[in-house]
Amino acid sequence: MMDPVELQVLTGALHSICEEMGAVLIRSAHSANIKERRDASTALFTPDGEMVMQAEHIPVHLGAMPAAVASVVDQEHAPERSWILNDPYRGGTHLPDITVITPIFTSFEHAGRSHRSHLIAFAANRAHHADVGGPTPGSMPADSRTLDDEGVVIEPRVLDDDAISELSDQMRRPDQRRADLRAQLAAGRVGAQRLAQLEQRVGAASLQQAFGEVLDYAERRTRACLRQLTDGEYTAEDVLEAREGDLRIALRATVKRDQLTLDFSGTADQHEGNLNCPLAVTRSACYFAIRVLTDPDIPANAGAYRPVQVIAPEGSLLNARSTSDSVGGAPAVAGGNVETSSRVADVVLAAFGHALGQGTMNNLTLGNDDVVYYETIGGGQGACEDADGPSGVHVAMSNTLNTPIEALELEFPLRMVEYSLRRDSGGAGAHRGGDGVVRELEALAPLHYSLITERRRHAPPGADGGEPGQPGRNLLDGEELAPKCSGELEPGQRLRIETPGGGGRGKSP
DSSP states (O other): OOOHHHHHHHHHHHHHHHHHHHHHHHHHOOSHHHHTTOOEEEEEEOTTSOEEEEOSOOHHHHTTHHHHHHTTTTSOOOTTOEEEEOOGGGTOSSTTEEEEEEEEEEEEEETTEEEEEEEEEEEEEEEEOSOOOSSSTTSOOTTOOBGGGTOOOOOSEEEOHHHHHHHHTTSSSHHHHHHHHHHHHHHHHHHHHHHHHHHHHHOHHHHHHHHHHHHHHHHHHHHHHHHTSOSEEEEEEEEEEETTEEEEEEEEEEEETTEEEEEOTTOOBOOSSSOOOOHHHHHHHHHHHHHHHSOTTSOOSGGGGTTEEEEOOTTBTTSOOOOSSSGGGSBOOHHIIIIIHHHHHHHHHHHTTOOOOOOOOOEEEEEOSSOEEEEOOOBOOOOOSSSOOOSSBOOTTOOOOOOOHHHHHHHSSEEEEEEEEETTOSOOSSBOOOOEEEEEEEESSOEEEEEEOOSSSSOOOOBTTOOOOOOOEEEETTEEOOSEEEEEEOTTOEEEEEOOOOOOBSOOO
């Protein structure tokens, strides 16, 4: 077994490589969604595809990224031959999230000549592009039914100059898409360079041993935390607000010594709209909740998830299957990645008695043929056992920043009318839920809008006698809109989003 101090040093080195990859991607990108909101994630994987280290970026990206690496791990790899994909049924999440995977090789000297050695790892990154084509600017339509309605589907392929040009030309703002893809390539190459340097410094055997031991270390710590939970069954259910009515998500969680089974049998069948989740996204939401329930300081890698089994019946909302021979005809998933994932995390946390936060990313896209704007909007977090919930934060499966008003008004034909806390929207209790926010925009040019939101009909519940937070509202010039809707904005019209507050915890004194 590796010396504990040496293991911690190497763990820190691997984490710093992931963080540097993220910094390169964010600083090199051109679109506001990546460079301002930091809607991107990075990770390192073993040669056989196990996630060994990640940066603390976007939860829904990172838990699902192993499925993307698994889709290319058996391909023929070579130095500087990167791979690209966004197909949700081949390891993606939804189409705007594009993944770039770079194999990492190292070289060695023998008899005065340089030789290329075997594959030692993969560097992967995922970034939400502001547009990936399709009928709707921003590629996040509220009413999509198939992947063709949502944009360009990229099955795993080599990412080279020809691929960058071919793919970007099918999307809005191709110049920006090309720049963002090159930023993803640069991030992967930096990761490859830094890991190769680390191997040269510590030796190939020590690096591979560190991979195995950091995975085992995360597993041991997770099992230790699970043993502190009371054995037994825990249940919870909640709903998603589809246009046709509510869709049920049901959970039976079973704790048995140091193992946890999350069984979603009884959940609604897959949806004709876009609230469907590929299984990778469902697992990602579960893994996030497990981090909350155990210890967030445990290294977030594949080892931490070994004690967790996720069961979601095939063909259900949480394990949608493609019923079409055509890739583009597969079920739509735009809302599943952002909204259904949030509800999955909510249900797992509710089963263990946690007050819930806003439970939605409040997705807003605005655009035309010349500009595309996308962002998620923060809200209130649920109260803790010993503290009020924070206000105006991105909750659960989102971990992005907002788009600064200065950047928004400089780059887009928009004016920010109001950006404020939504006072007293958090639920009352011994500890109050956090407040949501108000974000009101005025169009300065004709724009198409699309809203995919939740917690408009059903409030985020409290816990242990705490009151629910206030549900959110979407308004156009003062007229209330549906949770999922789209339409046209003329210059001077105002779109107002009031996000939900978090649930309170405990009865008020």
